[in-house]
Amino acid sequence: MSDFTKTRGYAIGEMSKSTGVNIETIRYYERIEIMPKPDRTAGGNRQYNHDQLKRLSFIKRSRELGFSIEEIRALLTMVDRSDFTCGEVHSMTTEHLASVKEKILALHRLEHALETMAAECGRGDVPDCPILDTLFEVGVAT
Amino acid sequence: MSDFTKTRGYAIGEMSKSTGVNIETIRYYERIEIMPKPDRTAGGNRQYNHDQLKRLSFIKRSRELGFSIEEIRALLTMVDRSDFTCGEVHSMTTEHLASVKEKILALHRLEHALETMAAECGRGDVPDCPILDTLFEVGVAT
DNA sequence: TCTTGCATCTGTAGCCGCTACAGATCGCAT
DNA sequence: ATGCGATCTGTAGCGGCTACAGATGCAAGA
Structure with missing residues (x-):
């Protein structure tokens, strides 16, 4: 796969397969605002980029390490602000x-x-x- | 306290203090039917007897040992039926x-x-x- | 181009085991 | 009689998802 294909973005199912996070859970993370609202295709399907993939995998790892959603939110907020x-x-x-x-x-x-x-x-x-x-x-x- | 006083039964607050189970939780246990419906006073307040106190403390201990409500329900059902x-x-x-x-x-x-x-x-x-x-x-x- | 069929969409309700109200009533001591 | 704490019912919320239903999107094959 070239970088070219990657720029089309990832569908939610690909995100799920790459990270092991359930599709429903990914949408849930968007709702509680620890994942950003991704781009959409013309038809309305979510399209993620590589940063968002990294972010989701960060969340997954942190959850596996037993961090609560709020702890993760705190970490991500610091990261987002580059303020840590x-x-x-x-x-x-x-x-x-x-x-x-x-x-x-x-x-x-x-x-x-x-x-x-x-x-x-x-x-x-x-x-x-x-x-x-x-x-x-x-x-x-x- | 004589046995005589005991026959008046325990109010829910006494049950809570004796067992360490929160009042709201005792009512919850009644709703999900692992505690029986107790007698009521004329005014409608719950009045528990000694068996019910024992049962509640059984539940408390079992919860502390990490048994799930359903596991406890299974145990209590067997006990109730004397069928174990x-x-x-x-x-x-x-x-x-x-x-x-x-x-x-x-x-x-x-x-x-x-x-x-x-x-x-x-x-x-x-x-x-x-x-x-x-x-x-x-x-x-x- | 059309069809098939999987993927994805939104919205809502459920899971466990409580806990936290609100607003009304009970019951006991003074 | 009155005051006030204890109790009442009913409902909604918590965390962290998961599971639908019913409507679409989209890509590959004929």
């Missing part, structure tokens, strides 16, 4: 990292609790179960 | 445990990616940032 320092981006990232670490800890506690319950369970064919017993205990200290 | 074996409960639990472990793995990968990005970042006062660069790379293999 590397330090700012770094601190957003480490902040997000901290919340990821917290989630991991919470899940580990959960894992432990579930494992304990499962271990205490004889899993017999009897209608009686230490797991349910545990879950049904009414908390004492309120 | 310990083995069934055990397998629901271990299934859920597996999905928790998966989430932990995914978050660890994420943690690693974020740490790598952050480490490469000089966090200077300059308007240029390896984190953004990484995020903006357009995927090659599509």
